[in-house]
Amino acid sequence: MTFFRLFALFIFITLLQQHGIIYRTGSKRPLRPSREIRDERIKPKPANILGTWRISGVSITRSGVVQPDGQPVRQYEGGDKHNMLISFFPDSTFTRVGTAGEYTAGKWDFDTTARTIFLTANRKTEEIGVFFSYADNGLRLINFEFSQDQSVSLTEYGRELLRFQDDPYFGKNNWWRVKPLQSENDAKIRARLLNYLAHTASILNSAQLREQNYISMEFSQGIVKLYNVGVGVVKKDKIPATWISSFYSVDEAHKAYDMLEDYLFTGKHKKYQSGNWVRDDHHILVDIHNGMKRK
Incomplete structure (x- = not known):
């Protein structure tokens, strides 16, 4: 039985790695916060929206379609169809990053009284209703109510860093x-490459x-290949299309x-052998x- 469990675990980890997610051993599970802290963290205020959130689902009401009890039919799509992160920072900036190469940067503002957030990007501003709660697994949830017919749920993905400028x-x-x-x-090509390398290092840090x-490169797929311990490059014919498309041309x-x-x-x-491959690969x-x- 033990063999089959180990084999199943190996298959699971392999599948995660294929999606840019690397399981990290030796990490500690944080202690569950007190009830007071948990309640404080879901109050509608700007500080509670800081950090990175991942879309976990989209709910859309189908116009003109009702259930037998007269209630409108809502169509729910899981987050796997909307692979995107949105990050909020204390300097009132935010970014949106998708697995298909989507990227948006903009400004945000929070109205505590109305419980809405204003997102401004590409010369467009949206006012969105915000509701905080907890998922069954203990992670915080945000519901963005774009309208009565459409809402987006987001799950806490990464808490705010003390130095938010170091956030990936x-x-x-x-x-x-x-x-x-x-x-x-x-x-300029070298500068673009260096920014990508710094970004990848910041994911590890x-x-x-x-x-x-876990270490996730799901939203930052590129040419760097991480080893335990070591850093290399993927084969040239395996370069992700999203990484290539961030340059002016394939050449x-x-x-x-x-x-x-x-x-x-x-x-x-320089060689690093601290026993912590994440730390070592970051240094590399x-x-x-x-x-x-310097070159």
């Missing part, structure tokens, strides 16, 4: 996602700070790939970033 999804750590409008020279039991994306691959082969690399990525920046 903070704006300055994600400009590599913004496709340029014109061809870039080698210096934030996982340590938050004491997460410029391949040029960035070649820059990193060349540095990995020719650069001098920082060294690679800094080394390429």
Whole structure:
């Protein structure tokens, strides 16, 4: 029986890795907060919306369709059809990141009295109703009520960091996602690559700070390949399409790939053996970033 359980666990971890999620051993489960703290964390106020949230479902009322009891029919779609993160920061900025390469940055403001949030992006402002609660697994939930007919539920994904500028999804750590409008020279391609490397390193660092039991590259798929312990690149024919599309052209994306691959082969690399592969890979990525920046 033990063998089959281990085999099932292996299959589960393999599937997670295929989706950019790496299980992290040795992490600690945080203690459950007191009732007072739990109640405080779902009050409708700006501080409680800070951090990163993942869409877990979309509910839409079908116009003109009712159930036998006269109630409107609501159609619910799971979060797997809407793979997106939204992060809120204390400087009133927010970002939205999707697994298909979507990226939006904007400003937010919270109206405590009306219990609504204002999201401004791409010269458009939306006022959205906000309701906090808890999921069965203890994670916080937000319901965004766009209208009487449409709402979006979001599950807590990552708590606010003490230095929010170090958050992987903070704006300055994600400009590599913004496709340029014109061809870039080698210096700009390298800068875009360096921003991507810094972003990837920040995912590992934030996982340590938050004491997460997993590392997810699901929303940041690129050319970096993480090992236990070590950092490499994916095969050239396996470069994610979303990463390529963040460059002006395929050729410029391949040029960035070649820059990193060349540095990995020719650069001098310090060894790390702390026993914590997440910490070690973070240090390795920082060294690679800094080394390429000086080159």
